[in-house]
Amino acid sequence: MLLCWVPVCLGIGIGVYFSLRIEPGPVAWGAVAFASVVVLLVARKVPTAVAPLCIALALVGCGAGLAKWRTESVAAPVLTFRYYGPVAGRVVNIDRSASDAVRLTLDQVAMDMAPSRTPERVRISVHGDQPIRSFRPGDRLIMTGHLSPPSGPAEPGGFDFQRHAWFAGLGAVGYTRTPVLRSEPADQGWDLWVFDTRMRISQSVRAALPGETGAFAAAIMTGNRAAMSQETLNDLRRSNLAHLLAISGLHMGLLTGFVFAVIRSFVALSPTLALRYPVKKIAAVCAIIVGAGYLALSGGNVATERAFIMVSTMFVAILLDRRALTLRAVAIAATIVLVLRPEALAGPGFQMSFAATTALVAVFRAIRGMDRSLPKWVRAPLSVLVSSAVAGLATAPFAAAHFNQVSHFGLVANVLSVPLMGAVVMPAAVLSVCLAPFGLWEVGLWIMDLGLRWILFVARSVSEWDGAVSYVVAPGSAVLPILTLGLLLMVLWQGKGRFAGMVGVASAFLIWGQTDRPNxxxxxxxxxxxxxxxxxxxxxxxxxxxxxxxxxxxxxxxxxxxxxxxxxxxxxxxxxxxxxxxxxxxxxxxxxxxxxxxxxxxxxxxxxxxxxxxxxxxxxxxxxxxxxxxxxxxxxxxxxxxxxxxxxxxxxxxxxxxxxxxxxxxxxxxxxxxxxxxxxxxxxxxxxxxxx
Structure with a gap:
């Protein structure tokens, strides 16, 4: 179980770094590195019971160092004043803002200023009647833009968009009301070719399935949510079904799990293949390959990367003849994510996905074998009910802290929707891709349409129930760290120390309830x-x-x-x-x-x-x-x-x-x-x- 504490210690170090008010200098980092090495050397000499504590301190220092390394590795010029003038650049992303305006993200930016001060990436909202649909990833555009530096929090303790923009590579944000012109045709590398393919598939899906179900299908298959209406998005949030839109652990798990089961069952039909080859491992390799393709097709955002790392860890465990769903596998996935993207620690996606996965693994490990006395026809719906309840309870505090709302009927909505997502929607998506070379992919899309219509109906109905949502005050900065550490103690600690975790959780909610809002x-x-x-x-x-x-x-x-x-x-x-x-x-x-x-x-x-x-x-x-x-x-x-x-x-x-x-x-x-x-x-x- 000591392996499970590795991401916890790394996370503490990362959290400490991001909470500092002053950037540590070389002397401070030298002291951290020296102290980490010393405690590692001491760990070899001290009693076995004390050694883990020394290693934990070294990992905390390592986490802080990882965060610093990541901060410096993404450093790029940031606009320091309000700019109005010509802007030219290459399209690397097209999406929509919360106000439903089309946004263009440009790299290779040229502006009326010295190149050394010009941001490497800018994001511009396009207003007015513009030929956005004719633009392709890689197109070089020119326009007149109003740009400004990324804004800070709207209030003390609020969401820090400046930090988010820093790690996203955005040096300026703004808008344009003038015509956007194409100066050069698309100049695409591998990454932009993949993005262009995403956009084309998304447009084809929406053409085959017009309306909200088509936009929903495009979001699930390619990660492009630009066509989703604000009304539908609001219904999904109020019914706690918004997670079905994000290509994260659920989608990646359902897709790769379906591919794993189908390939394993198909190969097992041949006695010769089943006896001569490791069918289970072949299916695991195929599932990893499919997951990697889905990662590339969906745009490779942080949530999808995290999901791919998690499912890959599970399938690698199968290749190594280990149990796939264990707390160690979750810990390995979390460690990889924190090493690659330390800034993900503060995001709701990381917190909610790992909270749900950890809780599910812990609960099903605790009740393993208890359902054997139940009839088989009861086990499947009971598993869905238990998993939905556990995941909902585990993610509810984090969702409330980040989004200030609690969906009271989310369990009902998820029980009515998630099984259909796994049994109908995702298999139909795989079927449509398999039939696409033969021009028959609309068969799979038609099946998807049936499932998505039901999910949207559930979301709309549940969101309209009286008392569907209640709102909560944003918690103070200490609440989530205390809550998280308390929950981790309850899950990971072996022995009576778990009761300390319960005290931590209770303390976090007590502090949250006494939050004082500014006059x-x-x-x-x-x-x-x-x-x-x-x-x-x-x-x-x-x-x-x-x-x-x-x-x-x-x-x-x-x-x-x-x-x-x-x-x-x-x-x-x-x-x-x-x-x-x-x-x-x-x-x-x-x-x-x-x-x-x-x-x-x-x-x-x-x-x-x-x-x-x-x-x-x-x-x-x-x-x-x-x-x-x-x-x-x-x-x-x-x-x-x-x-x-x-x-x-x-x-x-x-x-x-x-x-x-x-x-x-x-x-x-x-x-x-x-x-x-x-x-x-x-x-x-x-x-x-x-x-x-």
């Missing part, structure tokens, strides 16, 4: 503020900054339309001036130069927010657009003693992916309330380190 949130451009009130968070604008507004409301555990949030009481508007009061603290927000010039001092407020640069000193805490660009979004917590201030920069620090425009000393962490002298003794803020 005031301020966007990093000064255009939007959100104030927590009795009816929920009130917003200063009913449109504009909709992405940030949506994230704030979701993290509050109360997603709603921005127009509704803007109509809530709590913020008073007069022209281009917004005022709000939380306890004894008054916040004033200004929009535009005129409103700023007309304001006398701070207008009696303790906090001034402006989307302009405030030139002259003011007798209050000033958060102008210059400071906000430096420190990111700001959260204000009103406390008995005063005002606690937290910025994005406070949380993420100064790291390789966010080094542009660093200024860490412009805002104090706390402001203290002290009574003014006078008959009414009204409290005021004592300011230090700010414009006064």
């Amino acid at each position: 005031v949130l301020i966007a990093d451009n000064g255009n939007l503020i959100g104030v927590m009130g009795s009816e929920g968070r009130a917003l200063s604008r009913d449109r504009g900054s909709s992405f940030v507004a949506g994230i704030w409301l979701e993290n509050d555990g109360a997603p709603t339309d921005q127009v509704i949030a803007a109509a809530r009481p709590g913020i008073e508007m007069a022209g281009r001036v917004w005022r709000t009061r939380i306890g004894d603290i008054e916040v004033i927000k200004l929009a535009g130069v005129t409103a700023l010039q007309d304001l006398d001092g701070c207008g009696g407020a303790q906090v001034l927010v402006s989307n302009q640069i405030v030139e002259r000193p003011r007798p209050c805490l000033v958060l102008d657009v210059g400071q906000l660009r430096d420190v990111g979004a700001v959260a204000l917590y009103v406390q008995d003693a005063g005002l606690r201030i937290e910025t994005v920069r406070d949380r993420v620090g100064v790291r390789p992916w966010n080094r542009a425009g660093i200024d860490t000393g412009s805002i104090p962490p706390t402001l203290t309330l002290q009574p003014r002298s006078g008959p009414q003794e009204q409290p005021a803020l004592t300011l230090s380190g700010v414009n006064q």
